[in-house]
Amino acid sequence: MARTTGSDGEKTEAAVREAAVNLIARFGYEAMSMRQLAAEVGVQVAALYRYFPTKEELLFTLMREHMEGLATAWEAARPTDADPAQLLSAYVRNHIAFHIERRHATHVSNMELRSLSPERLTQILRMRTAYEKELRAILRDGAEAGAFSIDDTGLTAMALIQMMTGVIVWFRPGERLSIAEVTATYLSMTMRLVGATSAGEERDVHEHAQLRA
Amino acid sequence: MARTTGSDGEKTEAAVREAAVNLIARFGYEAMSMRQLAAEVGVQVAALYRYFPTKEELLFTLMREHMEGLATAWEAARPTDADPAQLLSAYVRNHIAFHIERRHATHVSNMELRSLSPERLTQILRMRTAYEKELRAILRDGAEAGAFSIDDTGLTAMALIQMMTGVIVWFRPGERLSIAEVTATYLSMTMRLVGATSAGEERDVHEHAQLRA
């Protein structure tokens, strides 16, 4: 046989992407074979190479689109004319929502960086740094405005990102906590961590979180 | 040639361990080949199999000893008759010191879990859970005693561990910050995050960290 009835390039490519994210998240990039991926999609190995010239290019595509999606989501979620606490709150909400929604893709983007060639690694890291820079700016502006009490802006930003992204390690949808509860608690922890003093939505969030304590 | 002059089983095994930790941390377990490891040690491939029956057993040994070391370090560092803030402070100090000191081994233990067989994975996770349980107990006791203000003990413990362990992702010895400075800032962030109210050593640490702000 050759071309199969009802075959469609776009559908196949989308199926390859989705299967690849799941397999790489579960077994790791090196451990996933192109044969395994093809079998998961329900296609022969050679068909994969019609859409992605190499295995690494497939990985890179998944990562790049994940980072682009993160940047796009933040652009859409970022409030205009907001005080530091509201900005930080929006950043935390967006970060947690995005990462919980795309647990597997986040896993891939965080764990498989070393499988990229130096040039591609640089490209992904540049996107990541740009995203983290937004948080540092929020923290710096808030500290200068007296809304936050922060020892070291850069270190605090890294600590917050590690803390928030860590959600995907243990969070499983439908278990003890809902996404809203997790987000509320993380918001509360974040605001305390940065020593937020303002009376914005942060206090509401904090009081809401206390309801479950 | 066969046995080489000055060859010593103990030294070779130690060299294999060390080289394996470094190579796996840098390239990943799947990407590291036994030939690459042998070349790094300066030995032929077959010699590795005198010390570790399989590649996975080597990985498991590295992980198990890392987790045992972490438990041992905490047992030695845990204060007797201390208030919650002092206990938490000791936990944070020990965790950060241990993980910075063994960055590569921590990377291996955190990133390569999926390469273990189910039984071995369970064994490592059991050790990890036991260690995390200590932190949850500290947080729970502190919250009950009124020393901390915590929304969700389990969630806070996970957030703290992710935040602290994340140090190894960005920290490089000899750069902008010293280990002492990083530890002080993380202690400060931790105490604020858990809403510590007591006037133990936590205030000293916090004031000290403020000196650099």
Place this chain on the structure above:
DNA sequence: GAATTAATTGAACGTTCGTTTTATTATTGC
């Protein structure tokens, strides 16, 4: 100093890997 044990080499095993090539069939445009 001969016998035994410890440590290692060198070569090979079968398997799996990412990738390529060629042929074949389904779909699309005219």
Place this chain on the structure above:
DNA sequence: GCAATAATAAAACGAACGTTCAATTAATTC
């Protein structure tokens, strides 16, 4: 309905993989 093109199958490539085995030499024991 016929040409052009898109999508896939089937088979094969050489290279690299984890692992094993037999042979060989250094160190140790008596």
